Amino acid sequence: xxxxxxxxxxxxxxxxxxxxxxxxxxxxxxxxxxxxxxxxxxxxxxxxxxxxxxxxxxxxxxxxxxxxxxxxxxxxxxxxxxxxxxxxxxxxxxxxxxxxxxxxxxxxxxxxxxxxxxxxxxxxxxxxxxxxxxxxxxxxxxxxxxxxxxxxxxxxxxxxxxxxxxxxxxxxxxxxxxxxxxxxxxxxxxxxxxxxxxxxxxxxxxxxxxxxxxxxxxxxxxxxxxxxxxxxxxxxxxxxxxxxxxxxxxxxxxxxxxxxxxxxxxxxxxxxxxxxxxxxxxxxxxxxxxxxxxxxxxxxxxxxxxxxx
Amino acid sequence: xxxxxxxxxxxxxxxxxxxxxxxxxxxxxxxxxxxxxxxxxxxxxxxxxxxxxxxxxxxxxxxxxxxxxxxxxxxxxxxxxxxxxxxxxxxxxxxxxxxxxxxxxxxxxxxxxxxxxxxxxxxxxxxxxxxxxxxxxxxxxxxxxxxxxxxxxxxxxxxxxxxxxxxxxxxxxxxxxxxxxxxxxxxxxxxxxxxxxxxxxxxxxxxxxxxxxxxxxxxxxxxxxxxxxxxxxxxxxxxxxxxxxxxxxxxxxxxxxxxxxxxxxxxxxxxxxxxxxxxxxxxxxxxxxxxxxxxxxxxxxxxxxxxxxxxxxxxxxxxxxx
Numbered sequence: 298x299x300x301x302x303x304x305x306x307x308x309x310x311x312x313x314x315x316x317x318x319x320x321x322x323x324x325x326x327x328x329x330x331x332x333x334x335x336x337x338x339x340x341x342x343x344x345x346x347x348x349x350x351x352x353x354x355x356x357x358x359x360x361x362x363x364x365x366x367x368x369x370x371x372x373x374x375x376x377x378x379x380x381x382x383x384x385x386x387x388x389x390x391x392x393x394x395x396x397x398x399x400x401x402x403x404x405x406x407x408x409x410x411x412x413x414x415x416x417x418x419x420x421x422x423x424x425x426x427x428x429x430x431x432x433x434x435x436x437x438x439x440x441x442x443x444x445x446x447x448x449x450x451x452x453x454x455x456x457x458x459x460x461x462x463x464x465x466x467x468x469x470x471x472x473x474x475x476x477x478x479x480x481x482x483x484x485x486x487x488x489x490x491x492x493x494x495x496x497x498x499x500x501x502x503x504x505x506x507x508x509x510x511x512x513x514x515x516x517x518x519x520x521x522x523x524x525x526x527x528x529x530x531x532x533x534x535x536x537x538x539x540x541x542x543x544x545x546x547x548x549x550x551x552x553x554x555x556x557x558x559x560x561x562x563x564x565x566x567x568x569x570x571x572x573x574x575x576x577x578x579x580x581x582x583x584x585x586x587x588x589x590x591x592x593x594x595x596x597x598x599x600x601x602x603x604x605x606x
Numbered sequence: 607x608x609x610x611x612x613x614x615x616x617x618x619x620x621x622x623x624x625x626x627x628x629x630x631x632x633x634x635x636x637x638x639x640x641x642x643x644x645x646x647x648x649x650x651x652x653x654x655x656x657x658x659x660x661x662x663x664x665x666x667x668x669x670x671x672x673x674x675x676x677x678x679x680x681x682x683x684x685x686x687x688x689x690x691x692x693x694x695x696x697x698x699x700x701x702x703x704x705x706x707x708x709x710x711x712x713x714x715x716x717x718x719x720x721x722x723x724x725x726x727x728x729x730x731x732x733x734x735x736x737x738x739x740x741x742x743x744x745x746x747x748x749x750x751x752x753x754x755x756x757x758x759x760x761x762x763x764x765x766x767x768x769x770x771x772x773x774x775x776x777x778x779x780x781x782x783x784x785x786x787x788x789x790x791x792x793x794x795x796x797x798x799x800x801x802x803x804x805x806x807x808x809x810x811x812x813x814x815x816x817x818x819x820x821x822x823x824x825x826x827x828x829x830x831x832x833x834x835x836x837x838x839x840x841x842x843x844x845x846x847x848x849x850x851x852x853x854x855x856x857x858x859x860x861x862x863x864x865x866x867x868x869x870x871x872x873x874x875x876x877x878x879x880x881x882x883x884x885x886x887x888x889x890x891x892x893x894x895x896x897x898x899x900x901x902x903x904x905x906x907x908x909x910x911x912x913x914x915x916x917x918x919x920x921x922x923x924x925x926x927x928x
Contacts (some may be wrong), residue, residue, distance in 0.1 A: 317752055317767065324759050326715065378639075496710040503668055505698035505728040518715035601612070601714070 331600035340594035347587040363398035411535035480571025522600040529592020533585035613645040622676035651830035660838035702776035708768035710759040719756035766797035
């Protein structure tokens with residue numbers, strides 16, 4: 298046993314600031330969101346899938362130059378109803394055009410309609426919802442608007458509008474988003490009311506923070522995941538809605554290619570040439586499911602409660 | 607009021623009433639006819655049970671709640687009711703609040719840097735970016751935190767650290783008057799003293815005036831200069847801290863004091879707890895008012911009750927002499 302002596306000890310000076318030190322690595326909100334998102338293999342797969350679909354929808358029509366009104370093979374019966382093969386990957390349709398070209402043109406139209414309608418719904422819904430949640434005067438007006446709008450079937454409104462203003466792409470976007478933002482605004486209004494009077498917002502008011510700054514710095518960051526959820530629900534629902542409206546014959550006119558138009562047009566061929574019907578249905582389902590899963594995973598990842606470990 | 611006449615009144619609350627309207631209790635009066643003064647440089651404690659209206663008074667002073675009656679004067683200027691934009695800013699500059707729950711009162715999505723400089727941004731209290739950084743570093747140092755914490759988020763801190771961020775954010779505004787709404791009740795017992803000492807340090811350094819809200823008399827005993835006891839929205843007793851602990855007169859104050867545990871099991875066992883009789887207050891509610899029964903010692907009573915309380919004081923004084 299060694300003897301205890303002075304050399305074995307050294308003077309340690311207590312430092313209070315040492316105990317204040319945080320040893321955990323720096324936290325960054327967006328880095329944590331992406332780490333969380335990319336920890337899901339399914340989400341990565343779905344993101345790649347939807348990425349491929351979106352890229353094909355953007356670039357394939359540019360290369361093929363497909364136009365549903367141009368039908369060079371309409372008088373060549375041997376070009377019609379060719380089953381999918383090495384030349385025509387998705388076969389050819391009833392007028393002898395390649396279905397591969399038609400599907401991507403149609404996907405582009407459907408995605409454009411859905412993304413635009415979602416963007417309008419979200420931007421308008423969040424902006425009005427914030428205002429609605431903060432102002433009593435806006436509330437008394439908007440709650441009546443909401444009561445009226447939510448009690449009229451949205452399909453009916455969309456149908457009447459398409460009949461009245463015509464079946465173009467922009468008209469359809471207008472018809473889809475003209476009432477849908479009200480329910481998004483209502484959803485945001487409820488969320489704002491829940492967190493509006495929390496103590497940290499009262500603290501900001503005591504510090505003299507103006508309301509717009511409380512909205513942008515205190516409320517909006519809390520609603521990122523809620524808004525993401527709403528977007529990930531809206532995109533597939535607008536795609537399905539476009540398909541549905543076109544299917545019942547009130548969507549886009551004959552001159553447009555869209556997934557809904559194609560499904561409606563080819564539904565009688567379900568037994569004779571089933572690929573004409575099932576390929577657009579499959580693409581529409583693929584986009585809806587992959588975008589929904591990507592959106593939901595992103596919404597989960599943007600909730601900081603999931604960032605622990 | 608011989609002693610207090612020499613002191614400068616910083617905050618004067620006159621007949622303040624706060625009423626809440628909602629569908630269940632129509633016109634619920636959370637604060638009834640509150641009257642008290644807070645002098646410059648003192649710590650005034652407001653003590654009462656949950657729901658007694660102490661936080662409501664604090665929020666009425668800082669303009670988070672509207673008053674339905676009465677006047678709140680800060681440095682002789684009315685600060686309740688509608689105010690001009692400049693006056694509102696003046697109130698925000700000079701009166702700051704420390705909140706009860708440090709976890710709830712900090713913005714979870716903002717860095718400590720933003721949390722602390724929020725007031726600086728709103729009032730442009732800095733010359734340039736370097737000046738703002740310097741002020742934030744100074745504020746962090748003054749509460750014992752480190753400048754490296756600026757890039758951190760509130761959830762990374764302990765309760766005591768978060769409360770010190772809350773104090774730093776109020777202090778950076780260089781206010782004259784601070785309302786501390788139960789600043790230590792959400793904290794661990796082991797770090798309560800740390801926060802109280804910090805508040806005392808600021809009081810000495812900057813000559814601050816505090817209004818300290820608590821539900822526990824034992825906490826304010828050593829911290830407050832004067833104590834007001836509030837029950838059911840009515841202030842029932844106001845006295846200097848020592849005076850209140852030696853001569854608790856109002857029955858509600860007496861029952862509150864009894865609730866403070868004694869560190870002696872023998873005394874604790876022998877203690878006969880007296881519950882406060884609410885009916886008595888209901889009887890005096892109409893006729894009573896806050897009256898000075900001893901120098902600088904006010905209690906809520908009606909004229910008929912005066913002999914009863916005076917007898918009680920005489921008895922207590924006799925007991926103290928022995």
